[in-house]
Amino acid sequence: MREPEIFQLSVAAAFEGLTSKEQLYAHHTARIILRQVSPEATDIFDFIMALHHSCDGQWEHLARRAQVDMTEVEKFLDYAAVFLSPILEITLALEIRSSTLMSHLMTWRSWRTVILLQLNYLLGVPSDTSQSTYYLGEGTLDNMDEVSAVSKLVELLYIFPENTRLRKSVTAEGEISRRTYDILQASIGEDEATLQEPDDQSAHCTRIRLIRGDHKEELKKINQSLSEAMKYAANCEQQKLLSGIAESFASGDLNAYRQAQRVWVKDKAPKIETVFGFVEPYRDPLGVRAEFEGILPWAEGYEESNRKGPFEKELFDIPDFASVQILAYCSSLVFPGINLPNYNDIRQEDGFKNIIFANRMIAESQRARGIHMIHESERKVFQEHRFTAYYIWVVLHEILGHGTSKLLQEDSQGHFNFDREHPPLNPLTGKPIDSWYGPGETWTGVFTDLLTTVDECRAELAGAYLIDVAEILQLFGCTVDSKIKPADVVYNLFQQLGVDGLRALENYNPSTKKWGQAHSRAHFGMLQHMLQSQNLTIRVNRFLLQEGKASLGRMLLRLHIYRCTADMRSCREFYEDLTTVHEEALGWREVVLMKKDPPLAFCHANTFLQGDRVILREYEPTVRGLIQSWAERDL
Incomplete structure (x- = not known):
């Protein structure tokens, strides 16, 4: 394993700008326990x-x-640093299995074989080559009809899946084999309730139970800190937000969490932002259950925008945009930006927030990922423009990518959020739309395993497609008179699309024919859609950029309309074909892996109480500094 590149998420200057009360609020909301998604983690x-x-x-x-x-x-130490940031990249453990140190120090651990055996586990549907602790027991996902029935039942009972895991067990009672599906719900409270008893008169001898108390010890500690943080909240909205989050952690009821998200959206441009909960479904192979996430940043800016159409949500008038400094980002992936909440009804009724993590973005200005794929004569210019192009791309990705699209829906009362008598024309067919989300159907439930990658692809396409708009570039200080020229930003972005499309192959497993990361699959699909040459050195013809943009636009339109109209069948046919890795691309993958970039790790600061004062401590951006930062969190 190559030595990781470690970047310090520096926040000292920004932290000193907070009031004493704000520093105390930040300290208490940053005390969080990470949950892992492998049995050994x-x-x-x-x-x-x-x-x-x-x-x-x-x-x-x-x-x-x-x-x-x-x-x-x-x-x-290299292994430990990569394990800790981002948390739990399982396959990295395998690269040091021969270490003498591991043999000496792990003989007493029951999980030592996971490190030492010649395994190649990836996150995914449980199998001989992949695992997921979202799905426990033998063959939990073998019968997808039963799993679908479980999902439909909990949906009818208004039990949201994001904070749950699913466990299957089988018991024999005479000649009858009874299957039990336990829905493990994250909560401090503990109890169990039978949602469905087996029917002895039918072939479906399936029991479904709701068992609360998953992750209870960790959630207790988090709620203790949330209670302390409430004392230092800046306003009633922040108190309601933390109270709602704490209530959902205590009971497991995500309705309380959803109400808290409505409050959060309405708390415009707070000095300190707070993101806690079971948020992103990237690690669930089915794309419905979410990973616990905690982010504590403070905001520095605010912007607004407008314009909407028949396939756009009504509430895009004033999106909340903030560029923030991260104190704590507890998740398996440290994204450069986020757009939340993920609940589409809240997004359409109350709005959403766009957050860019400024000190995370700095790493992109210093790190030359994939630069060896750029022709030597252009590397200097590529590096000079990379950060600007990437930053603008990320902002557009969040605001106009994740921040747009209206899901056409019929509710349980037979009402439509569009004119059913005169439905909008589908721009892909030129005919009125003939599909939409039915009563109780959600974007998550309809698009299932394609959900995360299609949405990330759509957002990436939106950002890339719009990056040549002069008015947008002017907002970021890019004019014909500036040092960074608009034409160079656009040219650089297309080079990045090529680099990212090739680097994406690092996250493809040819044995299982599965993608390990939603963004990587999206980047490869974008490259495939634009591909004009098959040379591993990325060369972009400036005179053909408009053709490249047209290709992005066609792909963006397809994914956008598929999403808005719940057209999963067409989406799957289009997207799976586009992201299939053929023999030639497997050859590219071998070359990419030979020059793989070193792993990226982030070193976070810590806060400590000294009397009534909050002390911030930052650490050296080294493997030792990163491990020390985790040790001093006293988790």
Whole structure:
């Protein structure tokens, strides 16, 4: 494994600009427990922390005690740093399985075989080559008809799936084999309720139960800190927000969380933002259950925009936009920006927020990912323009990518949110639309496993398509008179599309023919749609950029309309064909892997109470500094 590149998420200057009350609010909302998505992850995390505490971070002392060479310790530190940021990249564990240090120190752990065996687990539908602790038990996803029936039942009971996991067990009662599906709901409270009893008179001998109390110990600690943070909230809205989040963690009821999100959206441009909960479904192979996430940034800006059409939500008039500094970002992926909440009814009725993480974006200005794919004569110019092009792309991705599209819907009363008698024309067919979301149907439920990658692709396309609009570039200071010229930004962005499309192949598993990351699949699909040459050195013809934009526009229109009209069948046919990796692309993948960029890791600051004062501590951007930062969080 290559030594990771570590970037410091520096926040000291911004933190000093907060009032004492705001600093206390920030301190208490940053105390969070990460949940993992592999059976071994918690033990591995505890093991890394125990080793650090055993030598007080003096790793040379540990090497002498364990009687191993210091180079072996350095390999372990590289592994630990990548494991901790982003949390839980399972396949990375396999690259140090031969380390002498691991053999010496892990003999007493029941999970040591996960590191030492020649396995190649990826996150995905449980199988011989992939795993997911969203789905527990033997063959939980073998019968998708039963899984679908479980999903429909909980939907009817208004039990949201984001904070749940699914466990299957089978018991034999005479000649009858009874299957039980347990819905494990994250909550502090513990109980269980049977939602469906098995029917002995039918072939469907299936019991469905709701069991509360999943992740209860972690949620208790989080709620303790949320209670403290409420004392220092800036206004009633922030108190209601934290109270609603805490209530949902206590009961498991996501209706309380959803109400809190409505409050959050209406709290415009707060000094300190708060994002907590089961938010993003990227790690669920079915795309419905969400990973716990905690982000604590403070805002620095606000912008607004307008314009909407028949396939656009009515509430796009004033999107809340903020550029923020992150104190804590607890998630498996540290995104450069987010657009939340994910609940579409809240987005259409109350609005949404766009947040760009400024100190996360700085890493993009310093890191030359995939620059070796650019022709040597253009690398200097590419590096000079990369950050500007990437930043504008991300902003447009969040505001006009995730921030647009209206889902055409029929509700349970037979009412439509569009003119049913004179429906809008489908621009793909020129005929009136003939599909929409039925009563109770959601974007998540209809598009299932394609949900995350299609939405990310649509957002990436929107940002890339609009980046040549002069009025937009002017908002970012890019004019014909500026140092960074508009034409160069557009040219650079198309180079990035090529680089990202090729680098995406790092996250494709040819054995399972599965993509491991939603954004990567999207980037490869975009490249495939535009591809004019098949050379691993990215060369963009400036005179053909308009043809490239037209290609992006055609792809964007398809995904946008498929999403708005619930046309899953057409979407799957189009998108799966586009993102299929053929033999030639597998050859590209081999070349890409030979020059794979080093892993990226982020080093967060910590806060500590000294009397009534909050002290901020930042750490060196090294593997040792990163591990120390986690050890001092005292999780």
